[in-house]
Amino acid sequence: MTKFELTRRNVLAGAxxxxxxxxxxxxxxxxxxxxTARKALRVGMSGYPRTLDPVIATDTxxxxxxxxxxxxxxxxxxxxxxxxxxxxxxxxxxIDAQSLRFFLRQGVVFHDGGPLTADDVAFSLGQxxxxxxxxxxxxxxxxxLDGIDRIDIVDAHTVIVRTKGPDALLEQRLxxxxxxxxSKRAFDAAGSWEKWTAAPVGTGPYxxxxxxxxxxxxxxxxxxxxxxxxxxxxxxxxxxxxxAARVNGLLAGELDLVTDIPPDQFADxxxxxxxxITGGPVQNIRTLVLDKTDPILKDPRIRRAMSLAIDRKxxxxxxxxxALPIPNGYQLPTxxxxxxxxxxxxxxxPEKAQALLNEAGYKGEEITxxxxxxxxxxxxxxxxxxxxxxxxxxxxxxxxxxxxxxxxKQKPVHAIFDSSNTALxxxxxxxxxxxxxxxxxxxxxxxxxxxxxxxxxxxxRETVEPEQRxxxxxxxxxxxxxxxxxxxxxxxxxxFYAKRKDLPWLPGQTLELNFGPSNPGLTRT
Amino acid sequence: MLHFIxxxxxxxxxxxxxxxxxxxxxxxxxxxxxxxxxxxETPASVVEAFRQSWGLDQPLWVQYxxxxxxxxxxxxxQSMRDxxxxxxxxxxxxxxxxxxxxxxxILNIAIGIPAGILAALKRDxxxxxxxxxxxxxxxxxxxxxxxxxxxLVFAVELPWLPSGGAGSIQQMILPVVTLGVGGxxxxxxxxxxxxxxxLGEAYIRTGSAKGVAWRRVISxxxxxxxxxxxxxIIGFMIGNLIAGTVLVESVFSWxxxxxxLVVSVMSRDLAVVQCILLFVAxxxxxxxxxxxxxxxxxxxxxxxxxxxxxxx
Numbered sequence: 001m002t003k004f005e006l007t008r009r010n011v012l013a014g015a016x017x018x019x020x021x022x023x024x025x026x027x028x029x030x031x032x033x034x035x036t037a038r039k040a041l042r043v044g045m046s047g048y049p050r051t052l053d054p055v056i057a058t059d060t061x062x063x064x065x066x067x068x069x070x071x072x073x074x075x076x077x078x079x080x081x082x083x084x085x086x087x088x089x090x091x092x093x094x095i096d097a098q099s100l101r102f103f104l105r106q107g108v109v110f111h112d113g114g115p116l117t118a119d120d121v122a123f124s125l126g127q128x129x130x131x132x133x134x135x136x137x138x139x140x141x142x143x144x145l146d147g148i149d150r151i152d153i154v155d156a157h158t159v160i161v162r163t164k165g166p167d168a169l170l171e172q173r174l175x176x177x178x179x180x181x182x183s184k185r186a187f188d189a190a191g192s193w194e195k196w197t198a199a200p201v202g203t204g205p206y207x208x209x210x211x212x213x214x215x216x217x218x219x220x221x222x223x224x225x226x227x228x229x230x231x232x233x234x235x236x237x238x239x240x241x242x243x244a245a246r247v248n249g250l251l252a253g254e255l256d257l258v259t260d261i262p263p264d265q266f267a268d269x270x271x272x273x274x275x276x277i278t279g280g281p282v283q284n285i286r287t288l289v290l291d292k293t294d295p296i297l298k299d300p301r302i303r304r305a306m307s308l309a310i311d312r313k314x315x316x317x318x319x320x321x322x323a324l325p326i327p328n329g330y331q332l333p334t335x336x337x338x339x340x341x342x343x344x345x346x347x348x349x350p351e352k353a354q355a356l357l358n359e360a361g362y363k364g365e366e367i368t369x370x371x372x373x374x375x376x377x378x379x380x381x382x383x384x385x386x387x388x389x390x391x392x393x394x395x396x397x398x399x400x401x402x403x404x405x406x407x408x409k410q411k412p413v414h415a416i417f418d419s420s421n422t423a424l425x426x427x428x429x430x431x432x433x434x435x436x437x438x439x440x441x442x443x444x445x446x447x448x449x450x451x452x453x454x455x456x457x458x459x460x461r462e463t464v465e466p467e468q469r470x471x472x473x474x475x476x477x478x479x480x481x482x483x484x485x486x487x488x489x490x491x492x493x494x495x496f497y498a499k500r501k502d503l504p505w506l507p508g509q510t511l512e513l514n515f516g517p518s519n520p521g522l523t524r525t
Numbered sequence: 526m527l528h529f530i531x532x533x534x535x536x537x538x539x540x541x542x543x544x545x546x547x548x549x550x551x552x553x554x555x556x557x558x559x560x561x562x563x564x565x566e567t568p569a570s571v572v573e574a575f576r577q578s579w580g581l582d583q584p585l586w587v588q589y590x591x592x593x594x595x596x597x598x599x600x601x602x603q604s605m606r607d608x609x610x611x612x613x614x615x616x617x618x619x620x621x622x623x624x625x626x627x628x629x630x631i632l633n634i635a636i637g638i639p640a641g642i643l644a645a646l647k648r649d650x651x652x653x654x655x656x657x658x659x660x661x662x663x664x665x666x667x668x669x670x671x672x673x674x675x676x677l678v679f680a681v682e683l684p685w686l687p688s689g690g691a692g693s694i695q696q697m698i699l700p701v702v703t704l705g706v707g708g709x710x711x712x713x714x715x716x717x718x719x720x721x722x723x724l725g726e727a728y729i730r731t732g733s734a735k736g737v738a739w740r741r742v743i744s745x746x747x748x749x750x751x752x753x754x755x756x757x758i759i760g761f762m763i764g765n766l767i768a769g770t771v772l773v774e775s776v777f778s779w780x781x782x783x784x785x786l787v788v789s790v791m792s793r794d795l796a797v798v799q800c801i802l803l804f805v806a807x808x809x810x811x812x813x814x815x816x817x818x819x820x821x822x823x824x825x826x827x828x829x830x831x832x833x834x835x836x837x
Contacts, residue, residue, distance in 0.1 A: 048788075050606050138574035194608060213607050213614065214788060215691070215780045238690065240778045241788065244673055245689050249778075252680040252688040404793070406557035 038221070038233040041503070041515065044246040044258040048214050048239045053197045054180040055141035056132055063177065064259070064513045065217055065237060069111075070180030070202035071227075073102050073121065074171055078508045078520055082283075082334045082426060084171055088116060088181055088203065088226075097166035097464050098149075100174075104157040108226045110183040111207035118159045122151040123184035125161065125174075133193040141178025143439075144424050168464040172425035205230040205516035214239050228517030235515055250275065250498050257499040259513075262377045263321040269498040277498055279507045281324050283332060283423040284493035285431070286376065288386075290486060291447040294414040296367055300484050301360040306367075306416075307481075307488045308353035309393040310386055312346055316491050319378040319385070324494045329477045330432040332492070334509065337466035338427045340474050346489065353393040367397045368415035370408050379418055382490070409445045420493050422511065428473045433457050436486050448486035453479045533817075537810040541803060545596070548802045549589055549795075557581075558605070558793030579605060592799075601803070602796030606789070611796035615782070615804060621691060622781030625700050625773065626766045632705030633712050633762060638755065640709070641716020645724060646743070656713060663710030668769055672703040672776035689778035700777040704769050708762050715758045719751035726750070752823050760816035764809050 047061035054066050075087035086092075089102040108116035123129055125148055132139035147167055152160040163170055173179060186201035199208055205227060206219035217237040221230035238255065240246045247265060249255040251272065261269065266277050290303050297303055312326045329343040371383050383399060390397045400415065402408055408417045419442070423431040435442050438454050453476055460472045480486055495511055506521035508514055517523060552558065559576045576582045580591065595602060601612045644656040679699060680688035687696045723729065724747055732742040770783030778784070782801055789797040 048606075134578075136574050136578060138571055138578060140571055143571065197608075212780070214784060238778070240689065241784075242775050242778065245676075245776055245778050248673075248676045248681055248688040249690075252676075252684060254680075254688055254690075404791075406559075406793075409557075 038231065041232040041235045041257070042255045043235065043237045043513070044240045044249050044255040045237055046239075046241050046243075046246070046260045049211075049217060049237075051197050052200050052208065052211070052217075053182070053193075055130055055139045055178050056197070058140045058177045060511045063511055065219075066180065067204065067512050067514050068206040068219055068235065068516060069200060069204040069208060070182065071204055072175055072179050073104075073181065074175040075518070076175055078506070078514060078518060080334075080509075082509060083336075084175055087175070088121075092171070095160065097168070097462075098164075099160055099162045100170055101154070101158065101160050104159070105226055106157060108203050109224050110186065110203050111201050111222050112183065112186055113224075114183060114185050116181070116203055117156045118153040120181055120184045121159045122153055123187065124181045125151050125179065129182065129187070130178075139178070144173055144176065144178055144430075147173075166462045166464060168461075168469070169425060169427055169429060172427060172430060176425040176430070206232075206235055209234070225517070228523075230515075230517060231522045232515060247498065250500075256503050257497055257505065259495070259497055260377075261496045261498045263319065263323070263496070265498070266321060266496075274501055275498060276501050277496055279496035280494055281492040281509065282495045283334060283426065283431075283510050284420050285327065285330060285332075286418070286420045286490045286493050287330075287435075287487040288416050288490065289419045289442050289447060290416050290488065291413040292484070292486065293412070293447060294367075296362070296365050297414075297416070299360045299362075300482075301356045302362055303485045303488075304482065305353040305356040305360070305362075305393065306390060306395060307485065308347060308349045308356070309389050309395060310488065310490070311348045311389060312491055313348065315382060315385060319382055320491070320494060323496075324491045326491050327489065330480055330487075330489050331428065331473075331477065332423065332426065332431070334423075334426045335428070335431075336426065338469060338473055340470065340477060343474065343477055350389075350393050353395075357394055362394070364394065364396045367395065369397050369399045370402050370413075370415045370417040371399050372402055372405065372408070372418065375405070376418055376420055376493075383418075411446060413445065413447050416488075419487065428476060429457065429460060432476075432480060433460075436480060442486060448484075450479055450484045450486075453484075533814055537807075537814075540810060541806050544802055544806050545593075545799060546589075548799050549592060550585075552790075552793060552795055552798060553585060553588075558795055601800045604789075604794055604797045606792055606794045606797070611794075611800040614797055615785070615800045618780065618782045618785050619804065621779070622767075622770055622774070622783065624691075624697060625704055625770060625779060625781060626763075628697065628701045629704035629708065629766055629769075630759075630762065632701060633708035633766075634759070636705070636709035637712025638716050640713040641718075642720055642743075642748075644713065644717040645720035648721065653717075657717070660710040660713040663706045664714070666707075667772075668703050668707055669772045669776050671706060672699065672773055675699045675703060676776070689776070691779050691781075696777075696779075700773050700779055703776070704766060704773045707769070708765065711762065711765075712755070712758060716751070716755055719754045720747060723747045723751045749823060753820060756816055756819055756823065760812050763812040764805075767805055767808065 045061065045064055047059065049062040049065050050059065051057055051062060052065060052069065054070055072087045073089040074084050074092065077083045077085055088105055088108060090105045092100055092102045095101055102121070104116060104118065104121065110116065125145065127135065130139060130142050130145055131137050132142070147163045147165065149162045149164045152162065154160060161170065161174065180202065183201040187196050190196035190199070203226065205222055205225045207222045209218040209220050211217040216239060219235040221232060223229060238249070240249060243260065243262070243265070246255070246258040247261070247269065250258045250269070261277065269275050269277055290297050290306070292298050292303070316322055316324050316326060326346060328345045329340065331339055331343065333339050369383060369387070372379060374380050387397050387399065419435070421431060421435050424434055434440055436448060436453065437443065437457050442448055456472050456476050460469060460476070463469050463472060495507070497507060499505065504521040505515065506519060515522065559572055559579070559581055580588060592602070601610070603609065604611050604614045607614055640656050640660070644653045647653045676688045676699060679686045686698055687693070690696050729742060729747060732746055733739065767782070770781055771786060772783070773779070774781045774783035775787055782804070785797065786801050789801065
């Protein structure tokens with residue numbers, strides 16, 4: 001509980017301290033033993049992380065904290081390429097289509113001082129951890145890592161990860177959410193999942209200090225970090241759900257960085273010389289899901305017409321300060337060899353839309369748009385703009401306001417609704433397949449299925465050679481864009497932050513926050 | 526008196542049962558709690574496992590009966606978001622909310638009653654108009670607007686006070702003022718009306734005609750008679766204060782019951798929402814019983830009846 005000491009001296013001292021701290025901004029706390037002053041970092045974010053173990057859930061709030069606490073065997077460059085690079089494994093090699101050999105770094109220590117060994121890797125990626133509390137399988141990481149068959153320990157610093165079947169993307173999976181390495185010894189010592197998640201132990205650049213539900217999470221630097229000396233004396237994530245309160249905290253000098261800033265706040269923040277807006281597109285695509293079991297939407301020509309009627313460029317310019325790209329298909333350039341560069345861009349063609357509607361015999365029947373009240377930034381204003389665009393070509397779309405995402409899926413859906421999907425790893429199988437594959441969120445919700453797409457996906461999972469994979473991916477893109485669209489891609493999602501200019505941190509292309517020495521902005525601080 | 530207490534107790538229990546049932550049904554029929562808590566892209570297998578582990582795969586009536594049975598055994602359930610007992614999650618927020626509501630109530634009374642008395646005594650004067658204009662302004666400005674204005678002035682432009690959070694006296698000032706101003710305005714208006722009504726009574730004129738000092742007439746005759754409607758309003762204000770914390774705690778990131786209620790409703794943390802509603806219902810019922818008892822203290826004619834003839 002919050003502790004108050006109501007003495008006159010404390011009140012006066014507190015008032016003075018509040019005035020001084022508010023006026024000094026980015027706060028220098030104390031000189032570090034190494035001689036360089038480090039600063040306390042105060043981050044205002046919108047949600048509280050309901051767990052700090054990496055396998056249980058992948059909520060944005062969790063992913064903003066977890067990268068400070070844990071490392072993965074393979075990690076990614078924080079640049080435009082997002083290329084894979086060594087993490088806790090200093091190198092790895094393919095043995096065959098079903099196995100990878102990892103050579104662990106020597107001298108890596110956990111926050112409790114214990115050394116990283118092959119046992120920790122075998123535990124972290126093994127069933128006792130991946131299946132979660134009670135081994136019930138209620139973990140989000142399992143959905144991506146359930147292809148792992150076993151971990152063979154070769155010696156204290158060498159492991160072989162084996163999968164149940166051929167898996168061309170195992171490296172990607174082991175660089176993604178949920179594959180962080182935790183301390184087996186600390187987990188065993190905790191004795192229960194509840195105690196473990198209350199104070200998890202990893203090898204990351206910061207160690208856990210405390211957390212208070214809906215108030216804050218506090219971290220301290222892990223000075224023995226293998227990747228270099230952490231830049232901050234401490235990190236405090238303050239939970240501030242209200243946007244206005246977050247922005248005010250930054251304006252008042254009580255915070256150094258705040259998350260989830262919509263474009264309509266950019267101008268107010270930029271008025272202050274000491275503040276700036278940063279961020280941009282992330283590996284997430286905003287879509288409108290279409291229920292093909294709806295009597296009107298079952299005709300793919302109507303779904304295609306809805307897509308052709310949307311002026312995406314205008315939406316991005318007016319609602320997003322022109323700061324977000326429109327992808328060419330449900331894919332991102334960071335997919336690497338799996339990115340189909342010449343796949344056609346989305347067209348804005350109202351005339352063709354009208355022609356398709358006429359061809360389909362559409363007579364103005366009502367299409368329902370189940371809409372949440374700005375669950376996504378600019379959701380309502382975007383919906384209103386699209387309603388007007390659809391009306392221009394003769395489409396009769398009516399908004400039905402909903403309270404939560406559960407209501408969106410209430411059957412029969414017979415509607416369109418908003419969605420956004422983060423790439424679990426950078427490949428078709430880690431992104432659209434995650435939504436539209438046989439076990440995808442919307443397939444499971446019963447609004448779409450396509451047997452050709454499912455068969456191609458199954459084939460893609462077992463295809464290792466990039467040149468053999470590309471034609472499969474191309475056809476899968478054609479199905480979800482033209483042949484039988486399950487959704488309309490709107491644009492790449494964005495994440496924007498407001499921060500003090502004297503904080504050299506740089507955002508990455510994911511929703512995660514990286515305050516470790518691998519952040520390009522913090523490398524030399 | 527025993528009969529009165531038993532009837533009040535039975536009514537209180539019935540009120541709590543109705544509210545618990547209402548909350549139980551509304552929270553479940555307005556959306557799947559599991560889908561509200563988990564992100565929309567969560568795999569179906571995880572959703573199903575989560576649903577089973579919390580007993581949400583059972584029919585609604587089974588869940589309801591289990592819930593009532595658990596309450597009877599003193600078990601208010603576990604928070605789906607936090608994993609701890611809901612009563613523990615809620616109990617640790619109560620003192621934090623009281624740190625706002627108690628000073629705000631004191632502020633209401635300390636400003637509202639003297640201002641209302643002053644306005645009544647100086648009826649139709651500049652003072653009266655000034656007090657009533659301020660009261661109308663205080664009453665009509667929504668608390669979240671006032672809160673944001675106070676933050677912009679006293680935290681952003683004049684960095685005298687923190688913009689939010691909890692942990693120090695300074696962080697209490699702006700939310701307490703925000704929460705207190707509206708209630709003080711309401712109380713000032715009601716106090717003025719009650720005083721004006723009493724001041725027009727014959728016994729006040731008689732007291733004055735007898736040569737009793739004006740101050741004594743006010744404190745000895747006018748105020749006690751005006752107190753019953755004022756007390757009734759204060760009873761209602763306790764409920765308003767609790768409701769007001771929902772907005773004020775959000776604006777000031779104050780981690781009390783109000784902000785917990787908002788987050789818990791949004792994430793359908795059923796046990797926590799129901800626990801908060803139980804607490805609020807209990808607080809309202811206790812406040813009303815106390816007000817009823819105080820009627821008897823203030824007006825000897827009401828002793829033994831347990832109810833006020835005057836007031837709202």
